Amino acid sequence: MPELPEVETTRRGIAPSLTGQRILQVTVRERRLRWPLPRGFEAQVAGCRVGGVRRRAKYLLVDTDRGTLMIHLGMSGSLRVLDPGVALLAHDHLDLLLESGRCLRFNDPRRFGSVHWIAGDPAAHPLLADLGPEPLGPDFDGDYLWSRARGRSVAIKIFIMNAAIVVGVGNIYASEALFRAGIRPGTPASRVSRARMRQLATAIREVLAEAIAVGGTTLRDYVNAHGTPGYFRQQLFVYERAGEACRRCGCPIQHRVQGQRSTYFCPVCQRP
DNA sequence: CCCGATTCCTGTAGGC
DNA sequence: TGCCTACAGGAATCGG
Numbered sequence: 001m002p003e004l005p006e007v008e009t010t011r012r013g014i015a016p017s018l019t020g021q022r023i024l025q026v027t028v029r030e031r032r033l034r035w036p037l038p039r040g041f042e043a044q045v046a047g048c049r050v051g052g053v054r055r056r057a058k059y060l061l062v063d064t065d066r067g068t069l070m071i072h073l074g075m076s077g078s079l080r081v082l083d084p085g086v087a088l089l090a091h092d093h094l095d096l097l098l099e100s101g102r103c104l105r106f107n108d109p110r111r112f113g114s115v116h117w118i119a120g121d122p123a124a125h126p127l128l129a130d131l132g133p134e135p136l137g138p139d140f141d142g143d144y145l146w147s148r149a150r151g152r153s154v155a156i157k158i159f160i161m162n163a164a165i166v167v168g169v170g171n172i173y174a175s176e177a178l179f180r181a182g183i184r185p186g187t188p189a190s191r192v193s194r195a196r197m198r199q200l201a202t203a204i205r206e207v208l209a210e211a212i213a214v215g216g217t218t219l220r221d222y223v224n225a226h227g228t229p230g231y232f233r234q235q236l237f238v239y240e241r242a243g244e245a246c247r248r249c250g251c252p253i254q255h256r257v258q259g260q261r262s263t264y265f266c267p268v269c270q271r272p
Numbered sequence: 273c274c275c276g277a278t279t280c281c282t283g284t285a286g287g288c
Numbered sequence: 289t290g291c292c293t294a295c296a297g298g299a300a301t302c303g304g
Contacts, residue, residue, distance in 0.1 A: 032281095034298085058298075072298080072299095074281090075298060091282090110281045110282050110283080111281055111282080112297075113298095127300090152274080152275095153275080161298090171298090219296095259276075260277075261296090262296080262297090274304105276302105277302085278300105278303100279301080282296100284296090286293090288292090
């Protein structure tokens with residue numbers, strides 16, 4: 001499931017094939033995505049020239065000379081750059097035909113993903129306007145996390161998965177970062193010390209950077225722009241390892257449901 | 273404001 | 289073998 005590292009890997013994969021290209025044709029096969037694709041979308045996008053591809057949180061922003069195409073991969077979405085003539089698969093919802101002859105194809109079985117056309121300033125879009133800082137950017141550190149956690153009783157794992165606090169941290173990397181920082185996922189955010197918050201911020205940055213370096217995590221569906229999986233799965237310490245031995249201390253990894261999400265932790269390495 | 277619950281969707285896995 | 293159910297989850301939205 002695409003979190004920040006998978007989205008960033010996708011961005012790096014598609015950007016060289018898109019930048020400078022004119023979008024010749026837009027084909028929509030399924031409009032019922034997370035937000036329905038409006039009529040007229042095709043006409044707005046066709047004919048645009050791509051300036052570059054950015055990422056904000058888990059959104060991909062394709063900048064063009066007329067506006068910005070914003071794409072979210074949801075939990076099962078993928079974007080691939082394909083040579084002409086590649087056969088359609090189930091859930092291939094959108095194609096952008098490029099002047100190179102290749103095609104950017106959006107596939108999303110569960111349709112939690114979305115595609116928006118933004119005519120104006122992307123930063124002002126309602127889905128982007130209230131987002132917290134980028135975890136790999138200059139505005140994110142332990143002191144920031146600690147100050148935002150004042151008066152918050154919510155569990156620290158829920159807290160760091162809140163995009164208004166910090167973006168891009170999903171279920172996998174939240175569990176992994178909390179393991180590295182030695183913090184129990186259920187600890188109230190306000191009870192995490194400033195020193196621990198600094199460790200947590202460092203752990204979040206490190207786990208995301210390491211995952212990006214190996215192309216992200218593939219559990220089931222995720223593939224990058226070239227159709228290949230990511231390899232961070234073999235570096236996971238706790239996620240989906242319930243009952244298995246902790247790689248640091250050997251104790252069995254525990255599993256809980258927290259905020260309707262699976263959470264994993266080591267009861268020894270992550271003391272209450 | 274804060275926080276927990278609900279909702280969207282479909283492929284997969286497990287039980288019988 | 290086949291049917292049914294539970295589960296996976298990003299994030300908006302709603303209700304308390």
